[in-house]
Amino acid sequence: MxxxxxxxxxxxxxxxxxxxxxxxxxxxxxxxxxxxxxxxxxxxxxxxxxxxxxxxxxFDAKSSDMADDLAQVSDPEKRLKILVHRLLELVEEDEQFRQLYFRELLETDEERLRVLADNVFGELAVTLTELLKELAPRMDSHLMLLSLGGLVCHHLEARKLSPFLPGGKRKHQQLDVLAEHITELLLHGVQRS
Amino acid sequence: MxxxxxxxxxxxxxxxxxxxxxxxxxxxxxxxxxxxxxxxxxxxxxxxxxxxxxxxxxFDAKSSDMADDLAQVSDPEKRLKILVHRLLELVEEDEQFRQLYFRELLETDEERLRVLADNVFGELAVTLTELLKELAPRMDSHLMLLSLGGLVCHHLEARKLSPFLPGGKRKHQQLDVLAEHITELLLHGVQRS
DNA sequence: GTCTATAAGCCGATAGAC
DNA sequence: GTCTATCGGCTTATAGAC
Missing domain, CATH: 1.10.10.60 (Homeodomain-like)
Known part of the structure; x- marks a missing residue:
């Protein structure tokens, strides 16, 4: 090469x-x-x-071995926990990926959006969608993919903004705090008894 | 003027x-x-x-009369439903707001981020945070604000991308379908029995 | 308050030497 | 495969007439 x-x-x-x-x-x-x-x-x-x-x-070869890691765990709750954690790590360590993704989202060129979807989301999105179908059979898996992606990317990208927003504290920068919040939200919503 | x-x-x-x-x-x-x-x-x-x-x-005067509308409803579930709907409408009808917000998120200039937080999020964020405290007392209200904002903005901004992603259908473009998905996710998570 | 003209510099892209 | 030099065009910003 x-x-x-x-x-x-x-x-x-x-x-x-x-x-x-x-x-x-x-x-x-x-x-x-x-x-x-x-x-x-x-x-x-x-x-x-x-x-x-x-x-x-x-936007290539980002699939990682998430599916393999998850295959070893049977409890659905733990599986989702691992999925969120892995995804946060994956997207956090590659800041460029995140920035390029948001920039492409703002793009209107349709061919460019297609390239984005096919490449990034080609393999990773298919893997994630399959996992989400198992973990959330009750929900629309396409919308779940967008929700999961949006939550992970937005929380990471908004870290710079967070200190200036109401209630923003240092702990909100920590990856495991974010992971726990997202996992809890996805698992039980806001109203767990 | x-x-x-x-x-x-x-x-x-x-x-x-x-x-x-x-x-x-x-x-x-x-x-x-x-x-x-x-x-x-x-x-x-x-x-x-x-x-x-x-x-x-x-990024100014975007607070709207969301709080007033919600004050008339007592059932928490319905309140959240209305909140999500109003917010989706608000952010959907102002595409420029959404685009400018995402562009500013990509900005590294700290003063600019502060201006963004103070102005946009000045009034609206405080209103939303208060509402979220009532609706989701169990959750961290700061992280909830970021989750709600991320879900709403990302779902709207990803509409162009959606058709190219696995499982993307026409119905996923509809505002009320998005609203129902987000509401359901926030209320009960993925695992409602 | 809007215009024309222009300054000074950066842009993407090419030509051609080595 | 990398260089220097250069082209035409576009950029932000200013000067000065009206």
């Missing part, structure tokens, strides 16, 4: 995630990668091709 | 929401507003000031 192109993708991913497509320039990407702007065009035909390469890498 | 400045803010809001800060140019905003780029500088000192004016308007 071409090492230079691969390195360019890594650097570009960081910049696209942080600054958005139009906020990141070929020049600044080249500088951060220690090369020149013109050199990028040897590896990618244009800026959009570079961006698509970034998406292809970061 | 200056009508020209006000009109500029409206036009700018649309463009910033759709294309982001660096994607929207002073020229394109001026063109859409039917004036010239230089004229904007008579009303706003620079691009950032225009952007802040957009945020100030769109």
């Amino acid at each position: 071409n090492t230079t192109a691969s390195h360019l993708i890594s650097v570009a991913a960081k910049q696209f995630a942080e600054k958005g497509y139009s906020g990141a320039s070929m020049r600044s990407i080249a500088n951060a990668a220690g090369t020149t702007q013109a050199a990028i065009y040897h590896h990618f035909s244009n800026k959009n091709a570079l961006y698509l390469a970034v998406l292809a890498r970061h | 200056n009508t020209t400045a006000s009109h500029l803010i409206s036009v700018a809001a649309k463009q910033f929401a759709e294309k982001g800060y660096s994607g929207a140019s002073m020229r394109s905003i001026a063109n859409a507003a039917g004036t010239t780029q230089a004229a904007i500088y008579h009303h706003f000192s620079n691009k950032n000031a225009l952007y802040l004016a957009v945020l100030a308007r769109h």
